[in-house]
Amino acid sequence: MRWRGGRQSGNVEDRTSGGGRSVGKVATGGGLGMFLIALVVFFISGGDLSSVTDTMGGGSVQPAAYETENVSTKEYTDQKEFAAVVFAHLEDYWNGEFEQRNERYQNPKLVLFNDSVNSACGQASSQVGPFYCPADQNVYLDLSFADELSNRYGATGDFAMAYVIAHEVGHHVQNELGITQQLDQIRRRVSETEYNKYSVRLELQADYLAGCFAKYLEGETHDGKPILEVGDIDEAVTAANAIGDDTLQKEYQGYVVPDSFTHGTSQQRINWFKRGYRYGDLEHGDTFNEKNLDLAFAY
Numbered sequence: 251m252r253w254r255g256g257r258q259s260g261n262v263e264d265r266t267s268g269g270g271r272s273v274g275k276v277a278t279g280g281g282l283g284m285f286l287i288a289l290v291v292f293f294i295s296g297g298d299l300s301s302v303t304d305t306m307g308g309g310s311v312q313p314a315a316y317e318t319e320n321v322s323t324k325e326y327t328d329q330k331e332f333a334a335v336v337f338a339h340l341e342d343y344w345n346g347e348f349e350q351r352n353e354r355y356q357n358p359k360l361v362l363f364n365d366s367v368n369s370a371c372g373q374a375s376s377q378v379g380p381f382y383c384p385a386d387q388n389v390y391l392d393l394s395f396a397d398e399l400s401n402r403y404g405a406t407g408d409f410a411m412a413y414v415i416a417h418e419v420g421h422h423v424q425n426e427l428g429i430t431q432q433l434d435q436i437r438r439r440v441s442e443t444e445y446n447k448y449s450v451r452l453e454l455q456a457d458y459l460a461g462c463f464a465k466y467l468e469g470e471t472h473d474g475k476p477i478l479e480v481g482d483i484d485e486a487v488t489a490a491n492a493i494g495d496d497t498l499q500k501e502y503q504g505y506v507v508p509d510s511f512t513h514g515t516s517q518q519r520i521n522w523f524k525r526g527y528r529y530g531d532l533e534h535g536d537t538f539n540e541k542n543l544d545l546a547f548a549y
């Protein structure tokens with residue numbers, strides 16, 4: 251992605267301590283256990299995990315602990331600038347889309363943090379992955395997730411991270427459209443297993459919206475050159491594949507429990523991202539339509 255020198259969003263709040271931050275190095279004894287600990291901490295701290303619509307790395311299995319290691323200021327500055335430029339493009343795109351529909355759009359904010367952060371949805375550690383909190387309309391991101399994407403999930407390249415940020419902003423768009431609120435009501439009256447099916451649809455829609463953003467970027471230029479570069483879409487697809495529920499469960503627990511899926515299979519995530527990239531509109535993104543969920547798309 252051609253991002254250097256691009257406009258940086260003014261809606262970025264840096265709560266990190268600068269260059270000395272955690273990097274996604276795997277410590278032993280992690281996996282599911284660490285995630286449970288993270289969850290316990292979350293509830294003890296009074297957090298409402300249910301209102302956090304996302305954990306990027308799959309709901310039931312989570313990455314291991316981090317080891318703190320200094321990251322060079324240059325690398326940190328680059329990652330921060332990259333995130334701010336992607337966020338600015340997302341602002342341009344979604345403001346334009348909502349304007350066309352004669353609807354108001356309120357920009358979300360990007361909060362950068364390391365290790366742990368306080369949100370209106372409670373306290374969260376980096377281990378829950380990037381997330382969006384509807385209560386304060388912030389996207390929370392530990393920049394070290396970029397290292398984790400490449401080291402743990404094998405999803406390298408800058409556009410893997412752009413996909414992640416676009417997915418989180420997709421949750422904000424769902425909030426602006428009232429979809430999040432409808433799902434909150436459903437959550438109150440159905441079983442957890444039943445709700446998981448809705449969660450999958452919500453997540454796949456965020457992937458679809460990330461695909462729409464990629465389509466938009468394809469038509470944009472910086473200094474007369476296209477912003478989207480060769481390989482960018484593949485980078486996003488690789489990331490979507492790596493964080494599918496089935497792939498994560500196979501990796502971390504060795505077997506797959508479809509009823510516990512909250513984000514969708516790798517194939518579903520790829521399909522919906524690609525579908526967004528193909529159509530680039532809100533109309534083709536109805537993941538809640540029964541016949542759309544497992545639709546195999548031909549490309």
Ligand SMILES: [Zn+2]
Nearest residue numbers: 303304453456
């Ligand atoms: Zn999500």
